[in-house]
Amino acid sequence: MTVDRYAESLCAWGGEFVASCHDADTGAFMFICVHSTARGPAAGGLRIKAYDAPVSAMEDGLRLSSAMTLKMAICDAPLGGGKSVIFVDPAVLEAQRPKILARFAALLESLHGTYYGAPDMNTGPDDMDFIYERSRYVFCRTAERGGSGSTTHHTALGTFHAILASAEFALGRRDLTGRSIVVQGVGGVGGAxxxxxxxxxxxxxxxxxxxxRVDDLVSRFGVAAVAPEDAVTTACDILAPCATGGILNARSIPELRCAAIAGAANNQLETPEDDARLRDRGILYAPDFVASAGGVLHGVGFELWKWSEAQVDQAVERLGGILLDVFAAAKADKTGTREAAERLARSKLVR
Known part of the structure; x- marks a missing residue:
């Protein structure tokens, strides 16, 4: 059954290849999923997470790498889409993090630049520094080590501009004064x-x-709070999912009480059909691979294009304009916004 699931997932994916290994000493399973090199070497974050099984870790990498292809294309970055995932017990990670990252660095180096890693869930610029000592194929090392540092600010800034664009299109005005916005997931990006x-x-x-995290934000800014199980269905103008993916699905969409959705979480739609479900309910959806693309513009802008802070900020602000074009195209064509955004991104994938 497990072998069949691996095969079925890979066949449905349509990417280029998956490199994997198992570190016997730590029990960690590692997957580097390269979805596309049509625009250049693949790039995407390194996520470390305790999944229910190794195949689930690979499937997460497959989904995320596909989204990275679209994200790179929408930003006109000279890179393709990829993602890396490490499945390991949290206690083992805490005790043996250097050993696990060193083993990952060896796998990364074996690809000879076909894929570049970057920070993602449970990894950061310090980890990229460590990996860089063993493989040069990483983005977003610390500034002290010659990298661009954390992408948190620009990922949040891109999401902020996605919310502004969504408010303009769905609510008739760009001004957020008095607008109710639920931020689901207030870690680094959500908190910013x-x-x-x-x-x-x-x-x-x-x-x-x-x-x-909630208590800190309530104390600092006087914001309201709701229980995690109620976040998605809380009445609001705009819902901003900034945690894990798959929260928009056949079960949750009928219960939504918002006019628009614009957040930083990756793969918010559980299935492609959820795009049409949102359209049918009249809920505007800012496709996540556009709304969260500020992180890509941060790494690529600073490290490849050698942009200034002002230039990166301006590029991130333009994501709002891209979304307005996507919204208009979806309305004109009577399609979902995810479909319209994918069409735009795929038009840039030329071999």
Missing amino acids: LVEMLVRAGARVIVSDVVSA
Whole structure:
């Protein structure tokens, strides 16, 4: 059964290849999923997570790498889409993180530049510094080590501009003053987004499975809070999913009470059909691979294009304009916004 699932997932994926290994000493399973090199070497974050099984880790990498292809294309980056995933017990990770990252670096180096890693869930610029000592194929090392550092600010900034564009298209005005916005997931990106929204005058409601994050934001900004199980269905103008993917599906979409959705979480739609479900309900959806593309513009802008901070900020702001074009195209063609955004991205994938 497991072998069949691996095969079925790979056949449905349509990417180029998956490199994998198992580190016997730590029990860690590692997957590097290269979806496309049509625009250049693949690139994407390294995610470390405790999945229910190795095949689930690979499937997450497949989905995320596909989204990275679209994200790179929408940004006109000279890179393709990829993602790397490490499945390991959290206690083992805490005790043997250097050994696990060193083994990953060896796998990364074996690809000779076909794929570049970057920070993602449970990894950061310090980890990229460590990996860089063993393989040069990484983005977003610390600034002290010659990298561009954390992508958190620009990922949040891109999501903020996606919310502005969504408000303009769905609600008739760009001004967020008094608008109710639920931010689901207030880690690094979600927390930074909350601060931007508060400064813009929005009425922010936060939720997270880590209660300390919620308590901190409530204390600092006076925002409201809802339980994690109620976040998606809380009445609001705009829902901003900034946690894990798959939250928009056949079960949750009928229960939504918002006019628009614009968040930083990857792969928010559980299935492609959920795009049409949102359209049918009249809920505007800012496709996640556009809304969260600020992180790509951060790494590529600073490290490949040698842009200034102002140039990166301007490029991130333009994501809002891209979304307005996507919204207009979807309305004209009577399609879902995800479909319209994919069509735009795929038009840039020329071999």
